[in-house]
Amino acid sequence: MTARELRERTVARVRSTMTTAMRADPHALDALAEHNADGLDAFTLPFLRTARTLMLATSAALSTIITAHRFGRDPYDRMVCLACGTEHCRTVRAISDVxxxxxxxxxxxxxxxxxxxxxxxxxxxxxxxxxxSIESFDEGFIARPATSPPSVPDRVLIIDRNTGALILWPDYDTATLIGQYHAYKNGTL
Structure with a gap:
């Protein structure tokens, strides 16, 4: 796996964690804490009450760090981490390892x-x-507007199932979109 691919995979894992925390119902967590308050020790109860916020804050902090450690071309036209100036970012590697x-x-x-x-x-x-309209396929979802907005004519979005990344595509038929996206993911397009 290249350093750039490792970064993309790490970004996807952090985003997924943040999405999971955002989707958790804070009222349900509060109710769970209240219902079990007598059975939880003095450390677990406050942790349960703050777990969602803690996860959101931690994910946001990691996102900020990973945003700074993105890849681009250096003055010698090498692909490097723009924060570190190296081809293999130790920061992204450390976050991925954790x-x-x-x-x-x-x-x-x-x-x-x-x-x-x-x-x-x-x-x-x-x-x-x-x-x-949203169509599902193995690698993601196709989002088509009912009528193409003038500022985005004949375009649809593909939402990657594993990363949540959004990519704008021409308005091909479903089979063509799926084939093109598969080729794009495999690096053959």
């Missing part, structure tokens, strides 16, 4: 999360919500 040690994995995006991400993207890009 996530591996604690068995932090990506959690696949489901249909509702794909819709939420596509809806947010179109609302931000177009300036208002857009009616969308």
């Amino acid at each position: 996530l591996t040690a604690y068995d932090i994995r990506t959690h696949p995006i489901d249909r509702s999360e794909a819709w939420r991400r596509a809806d947010a993207w179109y609302a931000t890009t177009v300036g208002h919500p857009v009616l969308l």
